[in-house]
Amino acid sequence: MHMHTQRLHWLVLVCCFLSTPAWSDAQTWKINLKNADIREFITQVSTITGKTFVVDPRVKGNVTVVSDRNLDTDAVYALFLSVLRVHGFGASRTGDVVRIVQSATVKQSGAPVNDDGGSLSEEVVTRVISARNVAAAELVKILRPMIPQYGHIAAVAQANVVIISDHADNIGRLLTIIRQVDVADEDEVVVVALEQAWVGSVVEILEQVAPDQIGKSADGPQRVLVIGNDRNNTLVLRGKSGPIAEVRSLIEQLDQPATSSGSTRVFKLNHADATGIAEILNGVLIDPRGRGDNSKSENTSIQADTSLNAIVVRADPGTITEIEDILRQLDIRKAQVLIEAAIVEISVDETSAIGIEAGAADATGESVPFVSTTLNGIISNVLSNIAATAGESGKIDPVQGIASVGSPTLAVARLDPDGVSFGAILNALAVNTSADLLSTPSVLTLDNEQANILAGQTVPFRTGSFTSTNNGASNPFTTIQRQDVGIELTVTPHIHDDSSIRLEVSQSVENVVNTGLEIGEAGFSDVVTNKRSIETTILADDRQTIVLGGLIQDDLRETRKRVPLIGSIPVLGRLFQNRSKARTKRHLLVFLRPTIQRNREEVADTTDRKYKGIWQVQIESRESGSESEPQLEQIYEGRRD
Structure with missing residues (x-):
């Protein structure tokens, strides 16, 4: 079947080419093809024109041509090139050989260069075009949209030439455009130095006097471009010679000394x-x-x-x-930044202790006068309190004995005024303490301005002491210096064009440790404080909440008291030991949220939100919540509802 189709196509092709007049002065052909193989078409054109074709193996397909005109040899070849171009192929001529390749590679197949007269319109050629007045790169920007995908255009800056590879007819159109664009600029450029007047004032006056000639909307041959150079007080004029002369005359009239020196x-x-x-x-x-x-x-x-x-x-x-x-x-007007901070400190204290204490004494002194394994002094305090309440009667007051114990205790004792008294105590203690500290300071400041907020107290710190003697009397003196202790936040915001904010942050949390001593007591040297601080520079977006950092502290203390030698005995030695364990954990986190306030409406909204937050706390602290929402102006009248 395939062989039959090829023969049929060949027959149609031959018949079409033979459909020509029998006698004429010049031989002509009338070409009509229907779904003919393109390679057979190339063979017939080679026979008619006498040209040598080198066909790329990728050139395949069927073509259809309908024509009612008689064509000579040149017309047949021109029609042949048009058919190739329509089907995505191209012809590149080198000498007497014509290469037929795909259009995508035709520019690389050795097309003739600068062949002005020997190329047909449908042939692919390469032209090197020199630009005289316009930069070659600028011409490429103008011509590139007119070049097909299989074509090529490039600029050589040093030689100021444009290289184009395309069909000859399209290159001809591009040459017409280049001739119209690449023309000499007839405008003149004149620099006028001002001696008395200031360049800015002269430019403004010229634009007002002749807006159609000098203004921004000026156009046409009378247009003069006026540029002021503040650096050396000169004017640069560009335009036609006639209009420039008119503007220059006007400038000379304006360049006069001022009537006053200042x-x-x-x-x-x-x-x-x-x-x-x-x-x-x-x-x-x-x-x-x-x-x-x-x-x-x-x-x-x-x-x-x-x-x-x-x-x-x-x-x-x-x-x-x-x-x-x-x-x-x-x-x-500078933008403002509201910095809201949340400082969270969580501390957990865990304490546990266990131990056994025992003691015995003989009031008569006939046996052991006194023996004790007390390690913390609990049994000694209990027995002494019980003995004090028993008196001469020998009766024990149990209430007094219970009151003298401050921790969970299991005890047994016997008090004999005439014999041996003994006692034993099992003491066990477990204490868990947790504390959460949440502080939410906020401060509003201008862009690039430092803001500081401190919530705390002023604490006296002893800096020195001395004693003066006057007439045999000693006068002690102690010098102190007061310092702020508390929660302090220092921030300097810098707003960027993309609404991001760079924050220089210094934050500290400091509190006084309760030592139980006052100034002037023996053994007191100074006030002790705990301080946690963060100094950093961060970048955040508007209304973005970020965490500056976390500080985790985990302290573990274990204490063991025992009776020498006896306390080291396995198992039995635990009766003569007292063990305690104390663990402290602290976790500090600081959160920041910067909010840009660009206008008065945003500042007013933030103020109203903060004020309503106070009112909400007030409502929650009362049993009745029927109060109406307050107005911000009422706070200046000394009332909130």
Whole structure:
């Protein structure tokens, strides 16, 4: 079946090519193909045109051509190239040999270079085009969208040429565009130096006087581009020679000496600090090296008025205009940052103790007068208290005996005034203590301004002591220094353009250890404090809660008391021992949440939220919750409801 189809296609192809007039001055062909094999079509075109084709193995497919015109040899070849192009193939001619390859690789098949007259429109050629007035790279940006995917365009910056590989007809269109774009610029560029006037003022006047010629909306051949250079007080003009001459004449009339040597202006600041702004302006405008050859420095004076938060300036009009522009950028409302902190400290104390104490005594002294294994003194205190209550009657007061014991105790005793008294106590103690400390300080501060909040107390610390003698009398003196102890938070926020915040944080939690001593008591040397602190710099997003760090402390203390020798005996020695264990755990976490307050509405919302939080605590502490929601203004009247 396949062989039959190929023969049929071949027959149709031959018939189509033979459908030509029998006699004519020049031989012509009328080509009509229907689903013919492209390789057979290439063979027939080679026969008609006499050209040599080298066909890529990947060139496959069927073609259909419908035509009612008689074509000569050149027309048949042109039609052949068009059919190849439509089916994704291309022809590249090198000498007398034509390579037929896929369009994607035709630019690499050795296309003729700069063949101006010998290439047909459908052939792939390579052209090297020189640019005279426009940069080759700029031409590539303009022409690249017009190049098909299988084409190629590149710029050589050093030679300022453009290399294009494409079909000859498309390259012809690109050449037309290049000729229209690559033209000489007839505009002139003139630099005008101003001797009296300030460049900024002259530019503004020119734009107001001739907006259609100099303004931003100016267009057409009369347009003149005017650029002011503040650095050397010059104007740069670009345009046609005629309009430039008109503008230059106007500039000469404006460049005249000022009627006064200077003027004075007072700038009241709304947000910035006058002292800081004055330092900035003096550093920018006045010669920092103090040289006398700077005329602007000699005629400029800038002072700050702190009472009005204003800047007083005396300078020439150009300098005043420059200062006004600087103040417009510096005197802006700064954003604020609300830093909310949550300081959580969890401490757990576990204490356990167990031991046995025994003692015996003979009041008559006939046997052992006194023996005891007391290690903590519990049995000694109990027996002495019981003996004191028994008196001459010998009766024991059990209430007094129970009251003298401060921990869980199992005891047995016998008190004999005329014989041996003995007692034994089993003491066991287990204590668990936990404490949670939650502090939530918050502070509002400006961007790039440090804020500090301290909640605590002022504690006296002894720094020294001495004794003076006067007339034989001693006068002791003790010097102290008071320091703040408590929870302290110091933060400096820096707001970035992407609403992230860099925070310089210093946070500490400090408390006084209860030593049981007062100043002046024997053995007291100083106040002891426990302090936990964190100093770091972090980056957080707006309203993001972050944890600064955690501090975990785990202290374990074990104490064992025993009677020498006897207490070391296995098993039996436990009757002569007392063991205790104390364990302390502390966990400190600090959380921060920065919130940017950019306008008065956000500040008001935060204030109202904090105030309503106070009211909610007040409601929860009362039995009745029927109070109406308070207004913030009522707090200034001394009431909250």
